[in-house]
Amino acid sequence: MTSPLDRLFLLQEVLLEVDVKTQRRGKTPDHLVHIEAAYHDARRLRDAAGAVLSQAEERKKILDGEIQDFDEQLKKYQQQLQSVKTSREYSALLNEIDGIKREVRTREDELLALDEAVAGSSTELDRRDEAFPAEEAGYEEQMKEWRAEQTALDAEIARANKRAESLRSELEPxxxxxxxxxxxxxxxxxxxxxxxxxxxxxxxxxxxxxxxxxxxxxxxxxxxxxxxxxxxxxxxxxx
Ligand SMILES: [Zn+2]
Incomplete structure (x- = not known):
């Protein structure tokens, strides 16, 4: 016959086992730490190259849109040039046109720089994309034993939790x-x-x-x- 305290002590043992195994399951073994870090680095760099690329593409779209707007404004001003009456109006309009042309030029310069960045990033991304599957496979291969151990620990933790549940149900609240x-x-x-x-x-x-x-x-x-x-x-x- 077990007393409530026997059961309580047993419950404590089971819960301590759950704690220990949960902790072990969550901690990558020392000999795999650098392998895991290298894999995460490879993934992070690949993601970063992709992010740079998509940011540059986004920015290019915005600049293209702005240039288009300026071009339309430019056309309008150039039409107005035909119908101005005074030389003051004429030179004011020319000033506006110069200003717009400057705006367009700045954006075109930025676009050129972006094109270079995009080319660099896509080469980088291609290189990383190409190397990544092998890196990932190598990583998974080295992690295989640990993954199996984690699966076994999961099963043991689940069993212990079930045991704890049943012990709890037999104890006074x-x-x-x-x-x-x-x-x-x-x-x-x-x-x-x-x-x-x-x-x-x-x-x-x-x-x-x-x-x-x-x-x-x-x-x-x-x-x-x-x-x-x-x-x-x-x-x-x-x-
Ligand atoms: Zn004490």
């Missing part, structure tokens, strides 16, 4: 709540075994503080939950 509260404050350890450190002396195995004789006798006789007076964990005494 009030005790369970106390357990969870202490567990969160005490790095996953809410239940501490009582260890005998002398013929009549016992201590909390978590904080190693000795128990008053009265507390030890409470533990032996009472059915109430007894807490360590020092670390406030639930004390678990196996007769």
């Amino acid at each position: 009030r005790l369970l709540k106390t357990f969870e509260l202490i567990r969160h404050r005490r790095a996953g350890v809410a239940v501490a075994r009582v260890e005998m450190v002398g013929p009549q002396t016992a201590a909390c195995s978590a904080c190693h503080v000795r128990l008053r004789p009265q507390l030890l006798s409470d533990l032996r006789l009472s059915k109430e939950t007894v807490f360590c007076e020092s670390c406030k964990r639930i004390l678990y005494w196996i007769p």
Whole structure:
């Protein structure tokens, strides 16, 4: 027959197992860290080349549109030139036209620079696109064992969680709540075994503080939950 405290202690073991395995699953093994970093670098550089390219294409579209607008304005002004009456109007209009031509020229210069950037980026992107599948395959190959280990850990974690669920369902909600509260404050350890450190002396195995004789006798006789007076964990005494 297992007591509620036996079950609670077991639940704690199972939950600690889940924590340890979840942590192991999330941490790439040391010998694979540089391989993973190199792969992520390759991916990042490939994405960056693609991003530069699409930004340049976007900017080119905007500039083309603006140049088109200026060209239309230019046409309008040139038509107006035919019908101006005074030389003052005429030179004002010429000024406008010069201004617009300058605007167009600046944009054409930027377009030229962009064309060069685009050419460079697409060469870069082609090179990276070409190299990437092999890099990715090599990476996956080296990660294969670790991926298998992760899958196995996933299964073990799922099993342990199921076990925890069933243990929880057998426990009294009030005790369970106390357990969870202490567990969160005490790095996953809410239940501490009582260890005998002398013929009549016992201590909390978590904080190693000795128990008053009265507390030890409470533990032996009472059915109430007894807490360590020092670390406030639930004390678990196996007769
Ligand atoms: Zn303690």
